[in-house]
Amino acid sequence: MKKRRILLIIILLLVIGIIWIVEPVSLNPFSKVEIPRTESITDINCEGSAFTLDGDLEERANDTINKYINSNSFLGVTAGLYVENCLTYTGGAGFTSKRGQKRADSDMLGRIASITKPMTAVAIMQLYEKGMLDLDEPIQTYLPEYPKKPKGDISIRQLLKHTSGVNHYSSNWDALSFTHYPTLIKALDAFKDNELEFEPGTQFLYSSYGYTLLGAIIEKVSQMSYGEYMQKNIWDKANMSHTSLEEDKKYEKKSRLYLKVKSTFIKSPKTDLSVIYSAGGVQSTVGDLLKFGEAVLNNKLIDSTSLDMMINATDELAPAIGDDPYGFGWAVYDHPEYGKIIQHSGSQPGTSSFLAIYLDHRVVSVVMSNSFGSGRNAFRLSRKLAAIALE
Template sequence: MFMKKRKILVTVLILLTIFILWILEPVSMNPYGKIEIPQAQSEINFNGKAPGLTMRMDFEKKANELLNDHMNSGHFLGVSVGVSKLDFGSYVASAGFMDKWERKRANNDMLTRITSITKPMTAIAMMQLYERGLIDLDVPIQMYLKDFPKKSNGDITIRQLLKHTSGMPHYDSGWDAMSFTHYPTLKDAVGYFEGRDLIFDPGTKFQYSSYGYTLLGAILEEVTQMDYAVYMKRHIWDVAGMTKTGVEIGTMEYENKTKGYLKIGSRFVKSPNTDLSIIQSAGGVQSTARGLLKFGEAVLGHRLIKSSTLDMMVNATDQLAPAIGDDPYGFGWAVYDDPKYGRIIQHGGAQPGTSTFFALFFDHQVISVVLSNSFGTRQDAFALTMVLPIWRWKINEESKSVVNNFLESIKLYI
């Protein structure tokens, strides 16, 4: 009996040791300790319309310093960032580690889960169908998904799904947000939650819902008779020039893809490998910082939808989201009207293995993105996204005042 208990104890200790080593991989880098942190490596590609060489060098230097400050403060394990201004050019940079165990540094084309930045992409795809007359935003969704059960609260519309006012629930809990089941189609994914009750009458309140955007993806597939990934590649990603963007499929291995981590206190531990197929059209896409800059440029350049349709998407005049303390929400975009810097349309998100933020400074035609490979770093991703575009306020002035304005703008966000 004693020997049996001893064997059980030894087995438990071995399993516990393996688990600890797995999540800490390796212990010496939690936190960084004496390990040298890979600093910012950047590329700047401005064209002839941009400010002069001195200004470009000042911008790159200040942007790199800002990124390095975040790394040296332990805000990120690995991160890739980008900033661009329509018709001027772009800046991309990376710092930290994409693989902690092998001490492999992050790079500027590091493939990362983009989380809910997927939602504005899906919303734009739906508005493409709207422009073609293939969908009506205000009819019951059973017009397109005949098998979706009617709800006693009332009919759900595409407009309500786009604006998170349908009453569709979000995740029940943190565990509900971590799926390890692979769903072959979006219709199969809808089957997981279609029996749940609405949490309010459609159109009366705001409740952010990733499952609502899974429904939108299923509608897109039904209307177009195309797989979501195929449609998005053909009509969104290829048009924008996003060559390294696609749907993450299960546990498939991808070239130059970062490993994912969780930030717990000051430590970064290995993230579980969740399956994103249940929220494919809500948060199942992977891309690069460079790719998301191209997406932003395609949006602002009206290469995906008409300018009038984009105006419709970013109209957030209803008060349903602010009523619960959230930013006004249009079709797939959180919309913020800054009294000094104008309209900002944005989206961010977090999943096991990543935190992201993406912003279009609408009135200044500037795009900014931060992709972190660690859950628990979303606020830092937001802060960095907001202050990286140090040229955005005085882009036409050939003077160092741009940098001075950048230093002033930091005070707004930090």
């Protein structure tokens, strides 16, 4: 009798777990209800602009997003385009919540994951412009808490370019953190005793922990928390009114977190991002990310000389392992048709995102989705939306 009771409890817990994760399969909106098509907002004023845009741009952009939603590429997605002195377009389709069947729109708030990295890199360059740090000094100059390593000293420049030797996650499971750290300096405890993967400056290894170190340096040098510094010096200056660190509280318009497993979207556990706040702990909207791109283009955050330093990938090491050339916080790509593009993807539980700035054409393209596992589609959708403006 006792064994039967225990077995029933186990079965009940399994059923509850399946319902919690899948919400359940029967609530997959793509099999039960009409999929919300794209709703968009477009502000066009191209007088005096070099751009000549077709009158059906909004319709073509909406149709492009709808094709991705109809093919089950995303559960919910928002996307946007900015063309300097001409146009801002934002659109959203699909669902922010399977259980509540809430539709996604341009105001959907979500994780941006590693798109945080170029923001952190811009913050470092602001401090560099003010003479508050040296890019080539050993990081212990600013962070004595981080122990010296036998394989050599690490510089801020190497952290920015992912050539420091600081380790990244060992697996997708290793990326899941449920521990909260009150500051990024305290978050160093999670990895500061790990040995370097190689001698600094000799190889490329993408490392979110390396950008945690950069965030801790920002805290030490500015004497502000990372969130306070970013709010005052990045987000406020770029008029990004819906951008913040993700904290443990409720947010209006915040999407739920999902994982894409083949054709099914399952609920993701809510991970704690405080160990990588400066590498991937920011939440935002598609409109705010367009404003960030605009601020970069118009030197609202750093001057053109600093931006040139950030996008100089002539001495980078990334191609040795097949990655895009990497500058300071940006992947740098020379497109045969569209010219120089600086870009960054983002991927973690609850999001696949992509931001691209077309420097030669003064265009920004953004895609944010609410599911891990849709990264390739976020990249492709971003490129296709940009092509509509650049044709």
